[in-house]
Amino acid sequence: MIKITLFSTQPYDRRFFDAAADPSIEFTYQEAALTPHSIALAEGADGVCVFVNDVLDASVLEGLASLNVRAVFLRCAGYNNVDLATARRLGIQVARVPAYSPEAVAEHAVALIMTLNRRTHRAFNRVREGNFNLDGLLGVTLHGRTAGIIGTGKIGIATARILKGFGCRLLAHDPMPSPEFETLGELVSLEQVIAQSDILSLHCPLLPATHHMINARTLAAMKPGAMLVNTSRGGLIDTRAVIEALKSRQLGALAIDVYEQEAGLFFKDRSSDIIDDDIFGRLMTFPNVLVTGHQGFFTVEALTEITAVTLDNIRAFRDGRVSGNEVAVQV
Structure with a gap:
């Protein structure tokens, strides 16, 4: 028997993990996020299972190690919230779900594009x-427009395929590009994809090199009136710079499923609360901004795959074998 504490548990997490029950794995579900203040909830666990906004910095990992927690299992692909160097120093294994229904996120990205473009919301x-007045609902035809993809991983490729079906001209940039994209469009420099795209969609991980890759300089280099879409990680965008670009009309529209300060907002019902995030509040005043609450992954297929891969990662750790999803320290 191996004991795992799930943090940031939502009803749907419990539903899918209970449906895939393994009698050799004992789960304890915690609604609380993992933070320096909730470490004690992991007492007695061999590992913790966490999501995108849980905190796994040095202090939290040291606290987990003091409770003899030996593994961190991410229910997501990204691991920017984990201090990998500290995890290795403490002997805590980190494993993730590297890919889960990339079409789910890609379809959501395109849904955001279509909704914002045709003002269907x-x-x-x-x-x-x-009110059946059409004034203010004018969109553009996507056929023939240039769509730029930053990041040609599985989600980026899936997004490119859909946009190709709309008849878009496709450009992409990736330091390690997928050869598959060459059958869909043209691989160009970062500067070219930013400057030439009518729609720019972000599909890359949050790393030191990509933090605020969309900033005042890159926004100024975009086509006036272009649309920016982010379904990856909020930290890719400098939100203050985006607000200024929206105010000046340099940026024509913004669609985001992620937000840099989302940890205090997303995955909870805040409808009866006063949201005291002034930056988020300013974003919501723009008629050409569309925000969803990190739901790009949220399909039956994706949750089924996340659960299955997470369970296999746990079994691999328990049995002393390699699942292939372990995260190494970046050097």
Whole structure:
């Protein structure tokens, strides 16, 4: 028997993990996020299972190690919230779910593009109120537009395939590009994809090199009136710079499923609360901004795969074998 504490547990997490029950793995579900203040909830566990906004910095990892926690299992692909060097020093193994239904995130990215372009979210509200006026709902035809993809991993490729089906001209940039993209579009420099795209979609991990890759300089280099889409990690975008670009009309539209300060907002019902994040509040005042709450991954297929891979990572750790999903320290 191996004991695992799941942090940031939502009802759907419990549903999928209970459905895939393994009698050799004992789960304890915690609604609380893993932070320096909730470490004690992991007492008695051999490992913790965490999500995108849980904190696994040096202090948290040291606290977990003091409780004899020996493994961290991520229910996601990204691991920017984990201090890998400290984990290695403490002998804590880290494993992730490297890919899960990339089409789910890609489809959500394109849904954001379509919704924002054709203003269907605003049209829906108008029609419910008996307003059938089309003024203010004018969009553009995607066919023939240039779509830029930053990051040609599985999600980036899936997004490119969909946009190719719309008849878009595709450009992409990736330091380690996928050869598969060459059948869909043209691989170019970062500067070229930023400057030439009518729609720029981000599909890359959050690393020191990609933090705030969309900033005042890169926004100024974009096509005036272009659309920016981010379904990857909030930290890829300097939100203050984006607000200024929206105010000046340099940036034509923004669609995000992630937000740099989302940890205090997303995955909870805040409808009865005062949201005291002034930057987020300013974003929500723009009619050309569309925000969803990190739901790009949220499909039956993706949750089924996340659960299955996480369980296999746990079994591999328990049995002393390599799952192939262990995360190494970046050097």
